Amino acid sequence: MEKNAKIYVAGHRGMVGSAIYRKLQQEGYANLCAATSNELDLKDTQAVDRFFQKEQPEYVFLAAAKVGGILANNNFPADFLYDNLMIQNNVIEASYRYNVKKLLFLGSSCIYPKFAPQPIHEESLLTSSLEPTNEAYAIAKIAGVKLCQAYSKQHNRHFISVMPTNLYGFGDNYHPQNSHVLPALLRRFHEAKEQGLDEVVIWGSGTPLREFMFADDLGAACLFLMLNYDQPDIVNVGTGEEVSILDLAHLIAETVGFKGRVGFDKTKPDGTPRKLMDSERLHKLGFRHQTSLKEGIRITYQDFLEKIGAYSVVK
Numbered sequence: 001m002e003k004n005a006k007i008y009v010a011g012h013r014g015m016v017g018s019a020i021y022r023k024l025q026q027e028g029y030a031n032l033c034a035a036t037s038n039e040l041d042l043k044d045t046q047a048v049d050r051f052f053q054k055e056q057p058e059y060v061f062l063a064a065a066k067v068g069g070i071l072a073n074n075n076f077p078a079d080f081l082y083d084n085l086m087i088q089n090n091v092i093e094a095s096y097r098y099n100v101k102k103l104l105f106l107g108s109s110c111i112y113p114k115f116a117p118q119p120i121h122e123e124s125l126l127t128s129s130l131e132p133t134n135e136a137y138a139i140a141k142i143a144g145v146k147l148c149q150a151y152s153k154q155h156n157r158h159f160i161s162v163m164p165t166n167l168y169g170f171g172d173n174y175h176p177q178n179s180h181v182l183p184a185l186l187r188r189f190h191e192a193k194e195q196g197l198d199e200v201v202i203w204g205s206g207t208p209l210r211e212f213m214f215a216d217d218l219g220a221a222c223l224f225l226m227l228n229y230d231q232p233d234i235v236n237v238g239t240g241e242e243v244s245i246l247d248l249a250h251l252i253a254e255t256v257g258f259k260g261r262v263g264f265d266k267t268k269p270d271g272t273p274r275k276l277m278d279s280e281r282l283h284k285l286g287f288r289h290q291t292s293l294k295e296g297i298r299i300t301y302q303d304f305l306e307k308i309g310a311y312s313v314v315k
């Protein structure tokens, strides 16, 4: 990928897309193109076609998607299935039609079966049933993976797919109901401290285990894979470290400076009991993440404090 190559980052305002965009800029890629969802609705096939015809991107990072936490996924399955199928179908098909040299599609660890053997190897895909709370989103992501593989096989395209673990970082969604656990708890513990509350309630039992990666590390991994990987087989991107949701809550409380107790809302779903990725394929290629969970939460909380006005706007 030459430094003056035309590169399209779909979803460049999102947490992951902005991390990829920043990384590309840092590394001297100067011919970047992007559009917000207001300027270009990626669900609109003809608009996407016109965009590709005009911009003629040579490389595409597909980081645009309908994204949310466990409750949003559970409550709005039609949106998660339809929007994601449309967005990825349109971008992948246009990338084929306009001869994009290479495309990187972002999937998610939720494509794997609910009770996949841990750590979860790439070969676990489609070996048993999915977690019901995010089945619709996972089915869309699996279709995206299969579409990339099908275009690679039938049309000899270089369309690769990356499966990140749970992410957090700059520009995350802090919606109290629809976000993922880490931004939700950063905001809840912060507000509890500000209001002098003595308890913060977390959803579920606190026992599920999750693996978290700082989004800028994923941005670096995406560029690394764009430059160094060219197989249709999917690649997991994780840290290899897991934490229980209760321990995560304690870590966030410590970072924020909340001294009260933690309660549990057991009417809310736990989701998958454990979701640790096997990232050996990525490690053997030569990439490892840099940011520890503690440091990543510290940096993210600083960013949250700086932009608190904006984050209180419901996303």
Ligand SMILES: NC(=O)C1=CN([C@@H]2O[C@H](COP(=O)(O)OP(=O)(O)OC[C@H]3O[C@@H](n4cnc5c(N)ncnc54)[C@H](OP(=O)(O)O)[C@@H]3O)[C@@H](O)[C@H]2O)C=CC1
Residues within 6 Å of the ligand: 010, 011, 012, 013, 014, 015, 016, 017, 035, 036, 037, 038, 040, 041, 042, 043, 062, 063, 064, 065, 066, 067, 087, 106, 107, 108, 109, 164, 165, 166, 167, 168, 171, 172, 173, 180
């Ligand atoms: N967050 C996580 O924990 C994880 C995320 N991923 C994957 O990473 C990718 C990015 O996620 P993340 O950055 O967290 O999500 P965000 O919600 O932060 O960003 C998603 C981006 O997609 C764009 N978008 C959504 N719908 C449309 C549309 N109809 N037309 C055009 N653009 C649209 C939005 O654009 P705009 O801002 O202009 O509205 C937004 O910038 C997704 O594929 C997701 O599945 C995978 C694993 C974990």
Ligand SMILES: C[C@H]1O[C@H](OP(=O)(O)OP(=O)(O)OC[C@H]2O[C@@H](n3cnc4c(=O)[nH]c(N)nc43)[C@H](O)[C@@H]2O)[C@@H](O)[C@@H](O)C1=O
Residues within 6 Å of the ligand: 067, 068, 069, 070, 071, 073, 108, 109, 110, 133, 134, 137, 165, 166, 167, 178, 179, 180, 181, 182, 184, 185, 202, 203, 204, 208, 210, 245, 268, 269, 270, 271, 272
């Ligand atoms: C990345 C991945 O993210 C989603 O799956 P998930 O890992 O279950 O995501 P989550 O971050 O929303 O929850 C993680 C755990 O944390 C608990 N939990 C506690 N308290 C809060 C809380 O306040 N908010 C949320 N959201 N969860 C909470 C919650 O009950 C659960 O046990 C997919 O739908 C899909 O989007 C996907 O790909």
